[in-house]
Amino acid sequence: xxxxxxxxxxxxxxxxxxxxxxxxxxxxxxxxxxxxxxxxxxxxxxxxxxxxxxxxxxxxxxxxxxxxx
Numbered sequence: 001x002x003x004x005x006x007x008x009x010x011x012x013x014x015x016x017x018x019x020x021x022x023x024x025x026x027x028x029x030x031x032x033x034x035x036x037x038x039x040x041x042x043x044x045x046x047x048x049x050x051x052x053x054x055x056x057x058x059x060x061x062x063x064x065x066x067x068x069x
Contacts, residue, residue, distance in 0.1 A: 030038075
């Protein structure tokens with residue numbers, strides 16, 4: 001697990017959201033719009049995790065700077 005992920009964001013590393021490339025059964029074919037919507041949702045979730053990590057690291061850096069002064 002990533003040390004700087006908040007409890008709500010445990011989907012990092014091997015557990016991160018993945019795009020499903022192939023339908024589970026051939027009868028459940030998805031439209032192009034459905035596939036695109038899924039890709040966008042996964043990208044948005046990954047972006048949120050990265051944003052949270054950057055915010056946490058910035059807070060940690062500022063706290064360390066305050067401690068040295």
